[in-house]
């Protein structure tokens with residue numbers, strides 16, 4: 128996998144989404160993330176439509192359920208020819224293994240979400256009552272995902288070197304919570320710029336609002352790619 132800038136398509140309707148995509152040249156090979164907001168509205172036909180237009184698809188469903196349910200869901204998604212799928216690492220060893228088994232025979236990479244980038248140390252300790260330092264919690268979940276067959280994890284770029292240390296240099300580290308210097312942080316807590324994410328060894332970055340909620344989304348994308356590919 129070369130190192131993509133993945134665009135998070137968190138739009139309220141498909142018209143807005145297609146208008147956004149039409150800003151890009153036809154031959155631009157975008158990697159698009161379809162998350163819960165759009166999947167709940169438009170389901171698999173939307174995924175299939177974008178796949179048929181030649182886009183790479185990261186299906187971000189963040190599955191988190193008992194192993195049997197996750198395996199059966201993944202068996203279905205395995206037929207969809209998407210490039211990436213997420214589960215929550217906190218679903219546990221057996222659930223991660225079941226997800227991987229469900230995807231068997233497909234090209235879909237299984238990524239496990241560690242600690243959401245919208246949660247900082249304070250939320251971890253006080254709301255979730257996890258008695259660990261955030262970076263230790265993230266590396267613990269990353270190791271759990273690695274040991275149980277995931278192809279990689281989702282974490283903040285800030286944790287990538289520690290994750291690669293406890294897993295393998297080839298274990299994929301995909302980083303959301305990316306904010307160019309001028310962008311608003313919003314609800315994200317553990318953020319990095321595209322340049323920092325690159326320097327820290329991320330294999331891909333996920334960017335939503337700094338590209339989708341600005342007047343010239345294509346220009347924002349091009350600038351982020353420049354910073355990322357420098």
Ligand SMILES: O=C(O)c1cc(=O)[nH]c(=O)n1[C@@H]1O[C@H](COP(=O)(O)O)[C@@H](O)[C@H]1O
Nearest residue numbers: 135162242243244281303304333334335336
């Ligand atoms: O799994 C994800 O993609 C994800 C995990 C995480 O820890 N944090 C996170 O922000 N994301 C997703 O990455 C995208 C970030 O969007 P922006 O904050 O708008 O750039 C959203 O679609 C989130 O659902």
